[in-house]
Amino acid sequence: MTATILSENPLAGLPSASGVEIIGPVAYIIGDDSPVLYQLDAATLAQTGRIALFEAAADFASGRMPKPVKPDLEGMVALTWPDGRPGLLLLGSGSQPNRARGWFVPIENLVPEAVDLARLYAQLAAQLPAGVVLNLEAAATTATELLLFQRTVGRTDAALLFVLPLAETLAFLTNATATNPPAVHQLVLELPLIDGCPAGFSGATFADGRLFVSASVEDTDDAVLDGTMLGSFVGVVDVAAGTATLARLAWADGRPYFGKVEGLAVRRQLADGHFELLLVTDDDAGGSTAATAHLVL
Template identity: 60%
Template sequence: MTATILSETSLPRLPSASGVEIIGPTAYVVSDDAPFLYLLDAATLAPTGQVQLFETSEFGTGRIPKASKPDLESMAAIAGPGGAAGLLLCGSGALPSREVGYFVSLPAAGASCAPRVLQRLDLALLYARLRAQLPPGTTLNIEAAATSATELLLLQRPVGGGPAVLFALPLEALTHLFEPRWAGPGAVRMLTFELPKLNGYAAGFSGATFVEDRLFVSASVEAAPDAVADGAVLGSFVGVVELADQKATFARLAWAGGRAYLGKVEGLAVRRTLAPGRLELLLVTDDDQGGSTALVAEVQL
C-alpha cells in the first residue's frame, strides 16, 4: 500500500481543521476551535459558505481558547430525526467542555437551502460509558468517526500510552441520540488495534471514512504528553482497517519521490475512485497554530 501526496492547498480563515466529509459536490470541514462548519467545493477546494454551530464571545482572535473550546474532532454522515440526512459532529470528550456534539441537517440534492444546525447534543453519559471500557487511567479522546451500513464507529486516539481503540455502536440505536443525555445502546463493541510508530511514539487515529465496504483511516504521530497538550508532529499515515479480523494496514504519507510528509493529518474523505485499488483522497491538516491545509493524495492498495 502507498499514499502519495499530489497537491497541498492552504485553507485561509479556516483554523485548526479536524475532520472532513464529502457529500455530493461539497466538502464539509469541521474545526476543533471555531464555531463554524466550513463548506468547500469538493473539486476546486474554493470556500462556498459556512454554518454557525454555536454562539461564542471567545472567537475574537480567530480561535477559541483551548480551555473552553468544544474540541469538535470527529464528523460522520448519519440520518437524524425524521430520517433527515445530516452530519454528526462530536467533541473529543477529553474534558467536560468537550462532551458535546451537534447534528447539522443537510439540504436534499438540488435544493437551494443551506445546511442548518438542528440540535446540540449532550454526550456526557455516552462518553462516560465509553470511558468505562478503557484501561484505568486512559483519557477518552475521540478523534474520528465514520458510519458503516450498520454501525457508528468512534475512534479513540491514545496519547501518552494506551490502546488505539474503535467503539462500534448500532446505527439503529442512534434514534435515541437526540434524546436528552443519551447513555448509548445496550452493548458497545470495543476493538483494539496496533498502529505504526515513529521515533518510539505510536500513531493515533485522527480521521475515518467508510467507502466501498472499506474503513479508510488517517493516523498521525505526535510527541504529546496528554490528550490536551500539543506536541511535536512527526508524520502521518493512511490506512485500511479490517473490522472482522481486527487488523489494519498502513502506508506513511509521502510526497512523490518518497519524501515523508511531516504534518498532522486530522481527517480524510474519498474524493473519487481512479481505478480498482486506486483512490484519490482529500485530507485536512492542522498545524496546532491555527493553520489548515487540504491535501489531495492517491492511495494504491
C-alpha cells in the first residue's frame, strides 16, 4: 500500500479543519474550534457557504473558539435520520462534558438540529480501558452500523473502534426517554508508530465497500493538549478481521508528509485499488489545508 500527496492548498477563513464529507458536488467541512459547517465546491474547493450551528458570536470573535468552551467537533458522517431525511451528523469528541453534543444538519434545508450525545458517550466511556479518556475523532456508517473511532494518544493498546447498530443508535439519540442504550461491539486495532509514538485515529469514511481511515501521530499523551506533529497515515480497516492496514503519507519525491490529517473523503476511484482522497488538516494554530492524495491498496 502506498499513499502519495498530490497537492495541498490552504483553506482560508476555515479554522482547524477536523472532518470532511462529500455529497454530490459539495464538500462539507467542520473545524474543531468553529461553530460553523462550511460548504465548498468539491472540485475547486472554493468556499460556497457557511452554516451557523449555534450562536457563538462572542466566543468566535477571534476566529477560533477557546478550548474550554468549544464543542470540539471531530466526527461527521452522511446518513439518513430516523424520519427519512438525509443529512449530516456532526459529533463532538466527548473529551470534556461540553463536548458531548452534536448536530444533525438535513440536506434539504441545512437548518441544524441539536443532538445530545451525553447518554451515548457515557456508555462508550464505561467501556474504555483504565486511565483512558473518551476522545472520539472520527465516524462512518455502513448500511447497518455506526462506526465511532477512539483516538487515544500515548498508548498502543487503546486505538478503539466502537461498532453500534445504526438504526437503534439513531433511535436512542432522538428519544430522550429511551432507557435501553444500543449494544456496542468494541475492537482494539493495532496502528503504526513514528519515533516510538503511536498513531491515533483522526478520520473515517465508508466508500466502495471499504472503510477508509486516517491516523496521525503527535508527540503527546494528553487528550486535550496538542503535541509536536510527526506524520500521518491513511488506509483501510477490515472490521470483520479486526485489522488496520495503513500507509504513511509522503510526497511524490519520497519526503515524509508532516501535516496533521484530521479527516478524509474519497473523491473518486481512479482504477481498481486506486483512489483519490481529499484530506483536511489542522496545524493546531488555527490554520487548515486541503490536500489530495493517491492511495494504492
